[in-house]
Amino acid sequence: xxxxxxxxxxxxxxxxxxxxxxxxxxxxxxxxxxxxxxxxxxxxxxxxxxxxxxxxxxxxxxxxxxxxxxxxxxxxxxxxxxxxxxxxxxxxxxxxxxxxxxxxxxxxxxxxxxxxxxxxxxxxxxxxxxxxxxxxxxxxxxxxxxxxxxxxxxxxxxxxxxxxxxxxxxxxxxxxxxxxxxxxxxxxxxxxxxxxxxxxxxxxxxxxxxxxxxxx
Numbered sequence: 390x391x392x393x394x395x396x397x398x399x400x401x402x403x404x405x406x407x408x409x410x411x412x413x414x415x416x417x418x419x420x421x422x423x424x425x426x427x428x429x430x431x432x433x434x435x436x437x438x439x440x441x442x443x444x445x446x447x448x449x450x451x452x453x454x455x456x457x458x459x460x461x462x463x464x465x466x467x468x469x470x471x472x473x474x475x476x477x478x479x480x481x482x483x484x485x486x487x488x489x490x491x492x493x494x495x496x497x498x499x500x501x502x503x504x505x506x507x508x509x510x511x512x513x514x515x516x517x518x519x520x521x522x523x524x525x526x527x528x529x530x531x532x533x534x535x536x537x538x539x540x541x542x543x544x545x546x547x548x549x550x551x552x553x554x555x556x557x558x559x560x561x562x563x564x565x566x567x568x569x570x571x572x573x574x575x576x577x578x579x580x581x582x583x584x585x586x587x588x589x590x591x592x593x594x595x596x597x598x599x600x601x602x603x604x605x
Contacts, residue, residue: 424580431568431576440567444492450494455503457494465490465513468541472514475537476529478521484569486513486520489557492567498560502553510541515553523565 423471434440443449450457466487473483476534493499502508514534533545538545545553 435568443495457503460473467597482520482524486517488569489516493557493560496560510549511545511549511553514538515557
């Protein structure tokens with residue numbers, strides 16, 4: 390062990406050094422400006438056509454005879470919610486997975502893939518795999534997710550799930566930073582200073598309920 394007398398001392402900060410930039414040293418008016426800029430940026434991303442699903446995509450698929458109906462979407466989203474709970478994912482992961490699923494089903498690439506419920510289940514699992522890789526510190530193991538698909542219209546293979554992941558990413562052009570409803574919830578709660586754990590959990594549950602809404 391080194392002699393304490395031999396350990397070099399760290400240089401002491403001088404009065405001329407400025408404190409590191411942080412939100413704590415930004416004046417209130419500056420913080421308000423940042424908040425407005427952030428909100429405007431989120432809204433601009435949300436309104437961009439490539440970042441949001443088409444509102445009538447299920448109607449178009451139904452007219453072509455494909456099994457993409459509001460009722461089936463509700464079942465798939467409920468399954469995603471259950472998976473997210475079992476795997477202890479963050480709420481933002483669930484919201485991003487639902488958004489990825491809706492955005493993919495709005496694209497032309499989805500038409501060959503939505504002719505069977507089995508393929509839809511694989512696409513849904515791929516959306517969750519993509520979302521957890523984007524949001525979670527430790528993404529789910531692919532084999533574990535493959536096992537979880539066994540309860541939904543048969544199981545899929547590792548190769549099928551990874552192929553579906555690539556198909557979804559290509560359809561979305563690898564753009565995964567789109568804001569979700571939960572993005573705005575987090576933003577508003579932070580801005581309002583909501584630090585109560587019970588309130589945060591209630592808001593999270595309300596946000597998750599919003600993803601289950603059946604479009605008509």
